[in-house]
Amino acid sequence: MRANSADVTIKDVASLAGVSPMTVSRVINESDRVSPETQRRVEKAISKLGYIPSRLARGLSAHRTGTLAVIVPDVANPFFTMVVRAAEEVARRSAYRVILCDTRADLAVERDVIEELIAHRVEGIAIAPVSDRSKPHLARLARFGVPFVLIDRTVAGIDCDAVVGDSVGGAQRLVEHLIVLGHRRIGLIVEKDEVSSARERRQGYESALRAAGLPLDPALVAETTPDPDGGFEAMGRLLATEVRPSAVFAVNNLVALGAIEAVRTAGFEVPD
Known part of the structure; x- marks a missing residue:
């Protein structure tokens, strides 16, 4: 096994198993186009080399990333800490992973975070917006077709689901x-x-x-x-x-x- 499993590539697995990288990819993505014997060889090679498949690469090939995001204005605020913890717990039940983003109530940070999440193709976002001035950022999410829900706060002119208290x-x-x-x-x-x-x-x-x-x-x-x-x-x-x-x-x-x-x-x- 290599010293660092993160250095192992899909080509290394394919070489050890005596198959093509495409076959390894099919095994990882649970395709039914691989024989049981070939699947066993590939799985054995993966185990021996300690290969860790890229979740992002798998997601892109399947047009999903299995990733959600939670954006809050202050993660040190106990209220938002509880929100993040609960969201992560529920997401895990459905095999999703959560990216936490703390904007520190800064509109510039919020804008940058949203751009990054769009680029990472997250499948949904729960966001407590900085303020009413977050409207252009939320509109951009809608423009790119990223589903989102507001937490604790609403923004006039943004038509979406919201989870708020009284x-x-x-x-x-x-x-x-x-x-x-x-x-x-x-x-x-x-x-x-x-x-x-x-x-x-x-x-x-x-x-x-x-x-x-x-x-x-x-x-x-x-x-x-x-x-x-x-x-x-x-x-x-x-x-x-x-x-x-x-x-x-x-x-x-x-x-x-x-x-x-x-x-x-x-x-x-x-x-x-």
Whole structure:
């Protein structure tokens, strides 16, 4: 056997088995055009040499690659980590492999990732788009006939399946709970409105305040990046207001972590 099985080629297998490379390819692709005896010789040669067939080459010859992709804006976000893990588990049940792509909420990275996946001929993509400005990237997938489904976020003008939570209802219920606890000055830390889930959570926040007859105070809304650093900075702004909020609704868990750290840095506790 060679020192490195990755160096073994289909020609090496064919030579050892005494057949043509085409015959080896037929055995690998489970063609019925190979006799049982020839198949056994080829399989024995594959085993002896430690040959590993290229999944990509096999896929291209069969017009499929057996590969899916999951694109998320922040793989460090526990929510997206769980999404990726679940998607990979389900894909494996159907003999698919998953390529994970983290765009870091960067539109340029998202564009490049999508171009690469089109070139690799993935059979489908589950994507949490960066923002509404991802529309040209999604339109390109559609133009090339790559099936895709949106996760957590939608983009206006893109007609496709989407798996999303009830961001409006969830946010409204959370703020209603704070109101029931007696809070009247409730802050909101949220990312920009160009992300659909952020818009919807702001909508839920505002709906709960209106329903309770509470004013919508722009000073209580802090836009920021959806990460711990953004949460820390935004909470600092809220704490610096003339009348501090008694409770704050954060757009996601990572923002909440940063916000809590800012509260403690200011000498307070959560809850206080």
